[in-house]
Amino acid sequence: MADDLYSVLGVSKTASADEISKAYRKLAKKYHPDLNPGDDSAEAKFKEASAAYAILNDAEKRGQYDRGEIDASGQERPQQRYYREYAGGEDGQRYYSSAGFEDMGDIFSDLFGQRRSAGGGFGGARGFGGAGGHGFAMRGQDANYRLEIGFLDAANGTKKRITLPDGGTLDVTIPAGVRDGQVLRLKGKGMPGTGGAEAGDALVEITVGAHPVFKRDGRDIIVDLPITFDEAVLGGKVEVPTIHGAVSMTIPAGANTGQTLRMKGRGIKAKAGTGDQLIKLQVMLPETIDGDLKEFAEKWRETHSYDPRKKLREQT
Amino acid sequence: MLDERDLVSKVEQLTVTRLRVWVSEGWIRPADTEAKGYSEADLARAALIRDLVDELGVNEEEVPVILSLVDQIHGLRTELRVLVEAIGELSEESRAQLKERISLRRSKKIG
Numbered sequence: 001m002a003d004d005l006y007s008v009l010g011v012s013k014t015a016s017a018d019e020i021s022k023a024y025r026k027l028a029k030k031y032h033p034d035l036n037p038g039d040d041s042a043e044a045k046f047k048e049a050s051a052a053y054a055i056l057n058d059a060e061k062r063g064q065y066d067r068g069e070i071d072a073s074g075q076e077r078p079q080q081r082y083y084r085e086y087a088g089g090e091d092g093q094r095y096y097s098s099a100g101f102e103d104m105g106d107i108f109s110d111l112f113g114q115r116r117s118a119g120g121g122f123g124g125a126r127g128f129g130g131a132g133g134h135g136f137a138m139r140g141q142d143a144n145y146r147l148e149i150g151f152l153d154a155a156n157g158t159k160k161r162i163t164l165p166d167g168g169t170l171d172v173t174i175p176a177g178v179r180d181g182q183v184l185r186l187k188g189k190g191m192p193g194t195g196g197a198e199a200g201d202a203l204v205e206i207t208v209g210a211h212p213v214f215k216r217d218g219r220d221i222i223v224d225l226p227i228t229f230d231e232a233v234l235g236g237k238v239e240v241p242t243i244h245g246a247v248s249m250t251i252p253a254g255a256n257t258g259q260t261l262r263m264k265g266r267g268i269k270a271k272a273g274t275g276d277q278l279i280k281l282q283v284m285l286p287e288t289i290d291g292d293l294k295e296f297a298e299k300w301r302e303t304h305s306y307d308p309r310k311k312l313r314e315q316t
Numbered sequence: 317m318l319d320e321r322d323l324v325s326k327v328e329q330l331t332v333t334r335l336r337v338w339v340s341e342g343w344i345r346p347a348d349t350e351a352k353g354y355s356e357a358d359l360a361r362a363a364l365i366r367d368l369v370d371e372l373g374v375n376e377e378e379v380p381v382i383l384s385l386v387d388q389i390h391g392l393r394t395e396l397r398v399l400v401e402a403i404g405e406l407s408e409e410s411r412a413q414l415k416e417r418i419s420l421r422r423s424k425k426i427g
Contacts, residue, residue, distance in 0.1 A: 086357035100388035
């Protein structure tokens with residue numbers, strides 16, 4: 001117990017009754033145990049302030065104390081059981097409010113599942129699945145996995161088996177057209193629930209590797225296709241790789257670099273629909289220019305000059 | 317279970333009328349709704365409301381604000397305790413991982 005009751009409340013010995021009340025209230029608001037549920041030292045401070053106030057707030061006792069007739073001890077109020085001692089228990093759960101974490105997002109709801117059904121504290125709905133609070137059923141936790149798959153497996157769909165840390169396995173059906181970063185949810189394949197509640201889900205995040213030839217735009221597949229000089233001029237049949245295998249395709253006469261040809265239905269066959277394959281043509285000269293070609297080009301230049309940069313000049 | 321009279325006799329400065337007002341305001345919900353039976357938690361809650369109003373000089377209008385925050389804190393504390401206990405059951409490795417994640421998040425927020 002403190003030796004000086006005035007200093008406990010932080011007032012002078014000549015303080016008025018009003019000043020003493022104000023000082024006490026200020027301390028009590030700060031240290032009331034129920035306003036500091038996690039701080040054990042608050043209770044001691046609150047009791048100290050209450051005990052001091054019990055004497056100093058009573059004119060007669062204050063006089064006795066000032067004259068040294070009574071000391072600072074022995075004036076504690078009867079032991080009060082604070083609400084915070086019950087609030088953490090079974091019975092206190094009736095008053096819980098989940099308003100403090102409703103917005104904490106999926107992980108929290110994954111972890112705490114149905115326990116979050118609580119309404120808003122007092123006057124609100126009874127929370128935490130009712131049932132009197134004891135032995136609550138809790139949905140199993142979701143388990144997170146990551147799975148790396150190749151471009152073609154992602155495009156065409158496949159089945160994969162994940163080996164779990166505990167030695168078990170998890171079969172994952174990859175749907176055609178799965179995207180990089182997409183999370184597949186396997187219902188009931190997570191951790192088992194407690195108290196008869198359902199198991200959690202397995203969440204599998206898919207990472208899709210790149211491919212040297214194919215690129216993706218949604219369900220469409222994009223391929224850069226080199227063609228020869230003569231194929232460009234005269235047209236012709238060429239073999240084109242698709243994600244479903246090689247396919248023969250006709251290049252129209254007069255095709256050019258930058259031109260895009262669409263192969264309908266040769267893209268990703270997803271549930272939501274089938275994509276196309278887009279062929280971007282690139283006219284390639286032979287690696288070595290032989291005499292014939294050189295001769296032809298020289299002749300051709302004399303009589304057929306053309307200007308592919310006309311637009312470029314006009315637009316700058 | 318305590319009845320109305322028991323509860324009032326155990327909380328200084330409480331009267332049946334005051335208690336009934338608090339119940340009708342929804343500040344206290346008798347553990348046994350039908351028989352108006354009160355639990356120890358209800359008793360402690362009544363003592364808290366008494367402290368707020370009589371000792372701390374809180375206006376009756378402000379009581380629900382405080383109770384709502386107190387209820388939220390206890391809701392949070394309970395979930396936090398569950399979380400912490402569950403973390404305590406994890407493997408050393410998982411806890412280390414978690415610790416790393418937490419410090420990463422903290423440094424992100426500060427930096």
